[in-house]
Amino acid sequence: MVIEVENLSKVFGDFKAVNQISFEVGKGEIFGFLGANGAGKTTAMKMLIGISSPSSGKATVAGFDVYKNAEDIKKNIGYMSQKFALYDDLTIKENITFFGGIYGLSRSRIKEKSELLINELGLQDVAKELVGSLPLGWKQKLSFSVALLHEPKIIFLDEPTGGVDPITRRQFWELIYKAANKGITVFVTTHYMDEAEYCDRVSIMVDGKIEALDTPKKLKEQFNVDSMNDVFLKLARG
Amino acid sequence: MKRFIGFVKKEFYHIFRDKRSLFILFGMPIAQIMLFGFAITNEINNVDIAILDKSQDATTEEIINKISASNYFSIQQYLKNESEIEPIFQKGKVKAVLVFENDFSKKLTTESNATVQIIADATDPNTANTISNFTSSILQKYQQEINQELKIPYRIIPETRMVYNQELKSVFMFVPGVMTIILMLVSAMMTSISVTKEKEMGTMEILLVSPLKPYLVIIGKVVPYILLSVINAVVIILMSIFIFKMPVQGSFLLLGLESILFIISSLALGILISTISETQQTAMMISLMGLMLPVILLSGFIFPVASMPMPLQVISNVIPAKWFIIIIKGIMLKGVGLAFVWKETLILLGMTVFFMALSVKKYKIRLE
Numbered sequence: 001m002v003i004e005v006e007n008l009s010k011v012f013g014d015f016k017a018v019n020q021i022s023f024e025v026g027k028g029e030i031f032g033f034l035g036a037n038g039a040g041k042t043t044a045m046k047m048l049i050g051i052s053s054p055s056s057g058k059a060t061v062a063g064f065d066v067y068k069n070a071e072d073i074k075k076n077i078g079y080m081s082q083k084f085a086l087y088d089d090l091t092i093k094e095n096i097t098f099f100g101g102i103y104g105l106s107r108s109r110i111k112e113k114s115e116l117l118i119n120e121l122g123l124q125d126v127a128k129e130l131v132g133s134l135p136l137g138w139k140q141k142l143s144f145s146v147a148l149l150h151e152p153k154i155i156f157l158d159e160p161t162g163g164v165d166p167i168t169r170r171q172f173w174e175l176i177y178k179a180a181n182k183g184i185t186v187f188v189t190t191h192y193m194d195e196a197e198y199c200d201r202v203s204i205m206v207d208g209k210i211e212a213l214d215t216p217k218k219l220k221e222q223f224n225v226d227s228m229n230d231v232f233l234k235l236a237r238g
Numbered sequence: 239m240k241r242f243i244g245f246v247k248k249e250f251y252h253i254f255r256d257k258r259s260l261f262i263l264f265g266m267p268i269a270q271i272m273l274f275g276f277a278i279t280n281e282i283n284n285v286d287i288a289i290l291d292k293s294q295d296a297t298t299e300e301i302i303n304k305i306s307a308s309n310y311f312s313i314q315q316y317l318k319n320e321s322e323i324e325p326i327f328q329k330g331k332v333k334a335v336l337v338f339e340n341d342f343s344k345k346l347t348t349e350s351n352a353t354v355q356i357i358a359d360a361t362d363p364n365t366a367n368t369i370s371n372f373t374s375s376i377l378q379k380y381q382q383e384i385n386q387e388l389k390i391p392y393r394i395i396p397e398t399r400m401v402y403n404q405e406l407k408s409v410f411m412f413v414p415g416v417m418t419i420i421l422m423l424v425s426a427m428m429t430s431i432s433v434t435k436e437k438e439m440g441t442m443e444i445l446l447v448s449p450l451k452p453y454l455v456i457i458g459k460v461v462p463y464i465l466l467s468v469i470n471a472v473v474i475i476l477m478s479i480f481i482f483k484m485p486v487q488g489s490f491l492l493l494g495l496e497s498i499l500f501i502i503s504s505l506a507l508g509i510l511i512s513t514i515s516e517t518q519q520t521a522m523m524i525s526l527m528g529l530m531l532p533v534i535l536l537s538g539f540i541f542p543v544a545s546m547p548m549p550l551q552v553i554s555n556v557i558p559a560k561w562f563i564i565i566i567k568g569i570m571l572k573g574v575g576l577a578f579v580w581k582e583t584l585i586l587l588g589m590t591v592f593f594m595a596l597s598v599k600k601y602k603i604r605l606e
Contacts, residue, residue, distance in 0.1 A: 074447060075449045085444045089255045090251055097244070103449060
């Protein structure tokens with residue numbers, strides 16, 4: 001198991017943002033982490049990526065404890081946020097070099113990797129252009145590839161397809177499958193229910209708790225509906 | 239270390255690719271020094287005046303010659319009677335009118351009492367005051383000259399000497415102030431904006447998820463601005479020496495060290511601002527309203543602290559710029575050493591440590 005979570009909680013004052021959640025994610029799995037806005041997805045994810053410490057419970061990511069080894073976790077994961085955060089005023093190449101640099105990649109590795117990445121994404125012609133001039137879909141793909149630059153074991157994607165059109169979203173999922181096929185574990189939050197169908201397994205959070213966790217197929221059977229959207233609606237309405 | 243250098247390099251890309259920040263960094267200091275040095279000044283030069291000489295005798299002619307020989311005034315018009323005074327002021331042609339009474343010379347010798355009326359346009363009170371003072375002093379000098387032959391047993395002659403700035407150049411007062419403002423602006427405002435920009439763009443999150451230590455992120459953001467601030471300080475000092483002939487009496491080393499101390503305190507303030515503001519606009523507003531205004535109004539840069547109402551005097555004590563201005567004025571104009579400014583330096587140091595501790599604490603809370 002690459003991610004193991006047991007009774008993990010985060011409390012802000014009286015508010016239980018995350019309430020005793022437990023789950024496991026295996027190697028190479030695409031794990032969908034669903035929930036309405038404010039259900040606690042982001043808070044839970046922040047604890048797993050080592051920038052927020054849990055109030056109680058246990059969790060290990062890539063074999064490291066979230067309390068004691070947050071620094072080791074950071075070296076072994078990649079992260080991409082819904083903002084596709086790259087530096088707009090840096091060129092594609094400079095962005096790659098910078099992010100490779102802060103993950104401690106050697107100069108020759110960065111060079112080799114950035115050429116590979118630019119060729120793969122077909123960005124040869126614009127490699128020296130500022131990222132700010134790229135269309136959103138390209139930025140998204142670039143941002144994903146940059147998050148994989150240091151070959152992490154797990155990649156965390158926080159609503160990675162926000163604001164992009166359906167075709168670009170579809171293309172993006174192809175990148176996700178490609179990564180999963182290489183053995184990288186993908187932990188993805190989303191509120192697009194059609195995307196939930198692409199995941200190997202899906203968990204649905206409601207008010208800080210995980211209310212359902214299984215493969216999309218089994219969840220649909222369990223709730224006796226045709227789409228993940230209906231599963232979600234049934235759960236959310238309680 | 240290699241990661242850190244990469245980070246600083248990235249920061250320089252940001253600065254040099256943004257025309258706005260380049261302007262604030264390099265255009266602003268030069269423009270401000272020029273403005274304060276040449277345009278905004280308390281001195282008077284070639285002020286336009288008019289003269290109504292009712293007696294037109296040898297004495298008045300001599301006085302008028304002395305007035306026109308000084309650089310302070312330029313006589314625009316000779317009036318013929320009182321009715322012309324009001325219109326000439328209303329047209330705004332002159333700032334003052336001098337009226338010599340009838341039989342000036344005769345009254346002076348026989349009654350030893352003659353009057354010159356100085357009518358000044360007080361819509362600008364400062365200039366009016368200065369004009370009146372300068373005219374009086376010209377008249378007084380003339381009086382002393384003609385009195386020299388006479389033997390008066392007791393006389394008190396005030397002899398004024400303006401120390402540290404003998405020519406009363408206002409640029410001497412503005413340079414330390416402008417330097418303070420620029421260093422504050424570059425260090426506090428630019429860092430707070432650049433840190434909040436990373437928050438807004440979402441890159442701060444990426445950096446925090448990376449193995450780069452959070453304190454390295456902050457130091458990496460701050461180092462370029464320290465370098466640029468030091469360059470700015472040097473440029474300002476060189477400009478004031480070579481363009482405005484302002485002497486630096488004290489030690490350059492001390493001046494440099496004190497400036498670095500002030501830069502660091504401003505940077506700490508900038509980090510503090512960035513921890514409490516979510517957007518670049520907020521950071522800019524807080525920097526301008528919370529830092530710039532107090533610095534301009536309360537630090538003693540333009541308005542002397544001693545003549546402020548008590549509550550404002552108390553408030554002025556918590557403004558780091560106030561202490562820095564006292565220190566650099568001392569070093570630049572009076573040539574004093576650390577022995578004379580150690581108290582101010584200590585206060586500034588204390589404030590710096592306080593701001594740094596506070597921003598580290600705030601930053602940690604935000605990470606939680």
